[in-house]
Amino acid sequence: MPVPNRNSLHSYRVAGDVQRTIRILRVALPLVFIGFVLVIALSWTRGKPKRDKAGTVPVTSTMRPKTDKPSMLSITFDDTQTINGRISSRIRAQRVMAFPSGWNTLENVQMTIYRATGLVYNLTCPQAQFNSNTKESDAKGGVRVTSSDGVEITTAEIHFDGVHLTNHVAVNFKIDRWTGSGGALDMDVPGEMLRLYEKVDATMAPQTPAESPLNIKGQEGIFRRKENYADFTKDVVATRDSDRFTVDHVVGGFGADHKALTVLEGQGHL
Numbered sequence: 583m584p585v586p587n588r589n590s591l592h593s594y595r596v597a598g599d600v601q602r603t604i605r606i607l608r609v610a611l612p613l614v615f616i617g618f619v620l621v622i623a624l625s626w627t628r629g630k631p632k633r634d635k636a637g638t639v640p641v642t643s644t645m646r647p648k649t650d651k652p653s654m655l656s657i658t659f660d661d662t663q664t665i666n667g668r669i670s671s672r673i674r675a676q677r678v679m680a681f682p683s684g685w686n687t688l689e690n691v692q693m694t695i696y697r698a699t700g701l702v703y704n705l706t707c708p709q710a711q712f713n714s715n716t717k718e719s720d721a722k723g724g725v726r727v728t729s730s731d732g733v734e735i736t737t738a739e740i741h742f743d744g745v746h747l748t749n750h751v752a753v754n755f756k757i758d759r760w761t762g763s764g765g766a767l768d769m770d771v772p773g774e775m776l777r778l779y780e781k782v783d784a785t786m787a788p789q790t791p792a793e794s795p796l797n798i799k800g801q802e803g804i805f806r807r808k809e810n811y812a813d814f815t816k817d818v819v820a821t822r823d824s825d826r827f828t829v830d831h832v833v834g835g836f837g838a839d840h841k842a843l844t845v846l847e848g849q850g851h852l
Contacts, residue, residue, distance in 0.1 A: 654680040684715040774807035
C-alpha cells in the first residue's frame with residue numbers, strides 16, 4: 583500500500599478547509615447582507631422627520647361661524663395697526679390658520695398695544711383668535727397682561743374689542759402696591775381704568791417695614807390710574823392689624839406715583 587507523502591496530506595487538508603469555509607460563507611453572507619439592509623432601513627425611519635399635524639388643527643372657536651372652513655395655513659403672522667400714522671397695536675404669532683370670514687386662529691401669541699401717552703400694554707398667550715377686519719381678538723389658554731406703568735394681570739382667557747380688555751373668569755392682579763384676585767375684569771385701555779368685580783380681594787403692601795398691610799374685600803374695585811385713586815363698593819370690609827370696619831364705599835387717594843396712599847375715606851353704613 584503506497585504511503586502518501588506529506589505534500590499530498592497538506593493539499594488534502596487545505597482543500598477540506600476551503601470547502602468548509604465556502605459552505606459557511608454561503609449561509610453567513612446572505613444573513614450579513616440582510617442585517618445590513620435592516621440597519622439602513624431602521625436608521626432611515628428613525629431619522630426621517632415626522633410631519634407635525636398640530637398646525638393643521640385650528641383653535642377651537644365660539645366666535646367664528648360654524649360653516650367657516652380654513653383657507654390658508656402659515657407658520658408666521660405679523661399684523662400692525664396704525665392710527666393717523668402712529669402704530670397703535672401689533673400682533674405676532676406662529677402657526678396661523680386663516681378663514682374666509684376674516685378670523686384667524688393663532689398660536690404662541692404676543693400682542694402689544696401702544697397708547698398715545700407712551701403707555702404700552704403687552705399680552706401673551708398660547709392660543710388666540712384675531713379678526714383681521716375688525717381687529718377684535720380673543721385670547722385663551724393662560725393669558726398674561728402687563729403694562730409699562732406697573733399693572734400685571736394673569737387669567738385663563740380675555741377678550742379685546744380694540745378699547746376694552748374684558749373677561750368673566752377668575753383673575754389675579756398686581757397694581758403698584760396692590761395684589762389680589764377677582765372674579766371678572768374690564769380694563770378701559772384709553773381711559774387707563776381697571777375694574778375688577780364679583781368678589782374682589784385686594785391687599786396693599788406697606789411702604790416701610792414698620793407699617794402693616796391693608797386688606798380690602800368687596801364686590802367691586804375700580805383703579806382709576808389717571809385720577810390716582812381706587813374705590814371699592816358693595817359690602818366692603820377693610821382690615822389693618824386689629825382694626826376692621828365695614829362700609830358701603832371706600833375711596834383711597836394716591837400720589838402721582840400711584841404708590842403713596844394720601845387718603846382713605848369710607849362712606850355709607852360705616
